[in-house]
Amino acid sequence: MIKSMRAGVLMMGMSAGGLAQGTPAIGLPPPETTGGMPLMQALKARHSAREFADRALPPQLLSNLLWAANGVNRPDSGKRTAPSARDWREIDVYVATAEAVYRYDPPTHTLVRVAAGDIRALTGVQDFVASAPLNLVYVADLDRMHDADAEQQARFGAADAAFIAQNVYLFCASAGLATVVRGLFDPVALGKALRLGSRQRILLAQSVGYPARP
Ligand SMILES: Cc1cc2nc3c(=O)[nH]c(=O)nc-3n(C[C@H](O)[C@H](O)[C@H](O)COP(=O)(O)O)c2cc1C
Numbered sequence: 001m002i003k004s005m006r007a008g009v010l011m012m013g014m015s016a017g018g019l020a021q022g023t024p025a026i027g028l029p030p031p032e033t034t035g036g037m038p039l040m041q042a043l044k045a046r047h048s049a050r051e052f053a054d055r056a057l058p059p060q061l062l063s064n065l066l067w068a069a070n071g072v073n074r075p076d077s078g079k080r081t082a083p084s085a086r087d088w089r090e091i092d093v094y095v096a097t098a099e100a101v102y103r104y105d106p107p108t109h110t111l112v113r114v115a116a117g118d119i120r121a122l123t124g125v126q127d128f129v130a131s132a133p134l135n136l137v138y139v140a141d142l143d144r145m146h147d148a149d150a151e152q153q154a155r156f157g158a159a160d161a162a163f164i165a166q167n168v169y170l171f172c173a174s175a176g177l178a179t180v181v182r183g184l185f186d187p188v189a190l191g192k193a194l195r196l197g198s199r200q201r202i203l204l205a206q207s208v209g210y211p212a213r214p
Pocket residue numbers: 046047048049050126180181182183184185
């Protein structure tokens with residue numbers, strides 16, 4: 001999936017998203033932000049599915065999915081498709097594929113490579129996660145949740161991650177994709193694989209792919 005986007009590899013300088021100087025990032029095609037299924041139909045179709053076809057998502061679909069998840073929908077303010085408590089924007093969406101793991105950077109709509117290799121099996125404890133084409137992982141950065149105590153960080157972080165997960169559910173319903181949000185994973189092993197720091201917390205994961213049986 002990502003291989004076909006190699007032409008879009010950029011060397012990013014410092015951006016509003018805080019990318020480090022010289023971080024390799026993969027540009028996504030601009031998201032298609034019109035059309036889709038009517039909302040009431042998408043709500044009717046939303047469901048969890050745990051069987052996926054062995055087929056990667058094309059770049060345009062990945063772009064649309066990530067924008068729907070937590071993309072910038074108001075460029076003037078940088079605000080997102082999902083709400084966040086006090087506009088902290090503290091949830092990062094990590095994207096684990098068969099090739100590598102990336103962090104989605106909403107301001108630049110790019111994927112920043114975090115680590116090479118296939119860590120999909122570490123994103124959960126169920127068998128299907130190892131072969132689901134895409135596993136999204138929602139990670140809160142506590143350093144962005146200023147003036148909040150530990151209880152508020154936990155509560156607001158969980159809520160903010162859940163809004164993103166529901167955006168993904170509705171996008172998948174609209175696009176005919178299969179998905180399931182997941183709370184079961186080994187946070188220590190997954191945190192290591194994602195190279196997280198001591199102030200980052202994994203809140204949820206979500207598998208996405210084409211349905212095994214359309
Ligand atoms: C916070 C949360 C955690 C969940 N964790 C898992 C999980 O670890 N594995 C899994 O297969 N499903 C998980 N689910 C999916 C639920 O099992 C599913 O939403 C529920 O059975 C209702 O089915 P539906 O989504 O099709 O309505 C989770 C759902 C939520 C909201």
